[in-house]
Amino acid sequence: MIAYLEQQHFVHDTDHPSLPSLTLDGTIDYRSTVIKDFGGLHSTSPFAVIRPSSTHDISTVIHFASQSPTLTVTARGNGHSINGQSISTNNHGLLIDMKSLNLTVNDVVLSNNNNITVDLNGGALWEDVLKRCLMSYGFAPRSWTDYLGLTVGGTLSNGGVSGQTFRYGPQTSNVTELEVVTGNGETVVCSGEENSELFFAVLGGLGQFGIITRARVVVQPAPDMVRWIRVVYSEFDEFTHDAEWLITRPEGESFDYVEGFVFVNSDDPVNGWPSVVLDADQLPDPSVMTRSDNPVMYCLEVALHYSKENCSSTVDTRAKRLLERLRFMKDTLFKVDLSYIDFLLRVKEAEKQAKANGIWDAPHPWLNLFVSKSSISDFNHFVFKKILKDGIGGPMLVYPILRSRWDERTSVVLPDGDIFYIVALLRFTNPYQKTPCVRDLVAQNHEIVQVCVRNGLNFKLYLPHYNTKEGWKQHFGDRWPRFVEMKLRYDPLAILAPGQKIFTRNNIGE
Ligand code: FAD
Secondary structure (H helix, E strand, O other), X not given: OOEEEOOHHHHOXXXXXXXXXXXXXXXXXXXXXXXXXXXXXXXXXXXXXXXXXXXXXXXXXXXXXXXXXXXXXXXXXXOOOOOOOOOOOOOOEEEEEHHHHOOOOOOOOOEEEOEEEEEEEOOOEHHHHHHHHHHHHOEEEOOOXXXXXXXHHHHHOOOOOOOOHHHHOOHHHOEEEEEEEEOOOOEEEEEOOOOHHHHHHHOOOOOOOEEEEEEEEEEEEOOOEEEEEEEEEOOHHHHHHHHHXXXXXXXXXXXXXXXXXXXXXXXXXXXXXXXXXXXXXXXXXXXXXXXXXXXEEEEEEEEEEEOOOOOHHHHHHHHHHHHOXXXXXXXXXXXXXXXXXXXXXXXXXXXXXXXXXXXXXXXXXXXXXXXXXXXXXXXXXXXXXXHOOOOOOOOEEEEEEEHHHOOOOOOOOOOOOOEEEEEEEOOOOOOOOOOOOHHHHHHHHHHHHHHHHHOOOOEEEOOOOOOOHHHHHHHHHHHHHHHHHHHHHHOOOOOEOHHHOOOEOOEOOO
8 A cells, every 4th residue: 555644744843844745655644643651751743653564664754854853763562661751752643553664474484504493573572483383384483482472573673581581592592694774874784794783783782773674583383392490499599599590500400590689578379479370370388488478479480391291200200300409498399391382482371360450550660670699689689678678569580590501792781790680570460459650660670770870780671761861871870881882873864763762853963
């Protein structure tokens, strides 16, 4: 369909008196609709919402914006950011709905150059990628996020972490080539060898240098089945000792997935022991849990891949051999066997329930951090055991990752040390119950960050958000000049992703 954003639509806007008309193969919707993100803390009405049907459309939109003094362009994946990163900041924004470039039937292609890879559109949802790759080839990407209703371009612009990251690195470490439309409107194919500066800048680059229209992602043969296991610890140092032991073991001598979370030492159905069980029939024995008088406890979550042909005793033996080396509390082992696809889509069921009871669409003031191993015990002391001792109405993830699995040439900023922890405070607010107001929860996030700063903890925000240039400069530290240099090269008018609030249109500064 040919759509026109004619000059007369700009006539009322004195900022855009002389723009030519915009002609695309996709569609342009310039009705003023209010757009929010998953965080639900910010909203905006973009000047127009564009549903491109090709990379060429995206390039045309960026060229078009560059001819105006104020227009900006935001690529919106599935809008699952928390702090307005995927919405344009004001009514000068052109919002590109990347999901209109989702998978088409034939675009998953296996190629063989050292790695087996598939080519994915930037707007493809990971859940569709999983289904298509499994169905067509029996292959699957090897590095995931916990929840797959996110787009390829959205997670590659941040990192993309889950329980496989300790082995394969984040999703940004599992891409061999990108096609990117830069802020100059140029379409560039880049990789570690070709246009490598752009390639590494875009990975974890918060949408600042270009729009990812295609990603070549490493895949491997997928297992059929997963044994999913949870065990409980009352002592944090024992939990971290075991988690770190597991992530530093060679492949084949550990689990295939390692995560963990903190829960409240109570029978509260959301924050307490019941959140540990994997099957409603496996309720934990309260007398076992009450052996500890700690306000919070720790759950190590692991998984083993296996094939249906393996007899279950082989999996039993592998799991037993690893579990007997761990120091979890006796009688706190929960397990379930499920298909690989059901394991990877495990959050989908929670999403359905949350949508049904209204909490999916309520605000989510989430906070994500990477905390250095050297500071994680202090984080437990100051934050989990004090500020968050009553829980947050949702998961509090904490698990270790190996720095060596990250490519330091990408734009992602990491804390110090060979091992660091992802901490994800995934707050849910219930619109129908008396829960703390969103403002108080945002204030608590702020307090947590301040406590970390005051006590000298070594950490970085993951999915970072700052409202000031100073905040961003501190976040990037000595990598800030490079980030600015890349911005000047690939988006000199600062057209792209203004919702990150790093640069403002025409003003990159130092
Ligand atoms: P959006 O929110 O739409 O966009 C994010 C940023 O990327 C914006 O600045 C946008 O402009 C830019 N962008 C989007 N698409 C492109 C593109 N094609 N090219 C360039 N820039 C682009 N993260 C993890 O690492 N692990 C998890 O397990 C995890 N679980 C999550 C579970 C839920 C329920 C939610 C809501 C989020 C989760 N996240 C997780 C965070 C998630 O990875 C980020 O919020 C990600 O940005 C969301 O992807 P999206 O497609 O919705 O991107």
